[in-house]
Amino acid sequence: MSRVSDVYLIAHVEDDVGEAVVTGALEAAGVLGKGPGQIKQHHLLCCSTLDGKVPIVRQLEPELHVDGHSGSIDELKRFLPHLLLVREGHTSAASGQTNVGIAASLASYFGL
Structure with missing residues (x-):
């Protein structure tokens, strides 16, 4: 999907440590990176509440x-x-x- 579209991932994390854990896991799995089919690291967005996800998604359109x-x-x-x-x-x-x-x-x- 990321080869033909701009894909953004939104993760619900409690703090910076949670963000680091999610980022590390996605990098280790080969999801985040600069290669073909990988999602760019700056396309991983994090929020601390489920309500925070809605404005992020609306901004991305x-x-x-x-x-x-x-x-x-x-x-x-x-x-x-x-x-x-x-x-x-x-x-x-x-x-x-x-x-x-x-x-x-x-x-x-x-x-x-």
């Missing part, structure tokens, strides 16, 4: 926002063209909102 928290989806659905709520155990479906989808995983959403 993404074409698609993927989230595992239904409260964030509810707050963003009037501002963004496409949202995806990822919840394990759910099958891909529309949520009743024309711009909100529900899927068990990103792989199932994209048909992988």
Whole structure:
């Protein structure tokens, strides 16, 4: 996905130590970096509250926002063209909102 789109990751962390742990884990997994298919380190954004995520996402104005928290989806659905709520155990479906989808995983959403 990061080869064809600008991908941003938003992590909910309590403090600078949590941010360092998340950054280190993503670097060790090969997700963050400068190589092809990797997400640029400055595209990892951190917030300390779930409510802090909403203004970050609104500022980015993404074409698609993927989230595992239904409260964030509810707050963003009037501002963004496409949202995806990822919840394990759910099958891909529309949520009743024309711009909100529900899927068990990103792989199932994209048909992988």
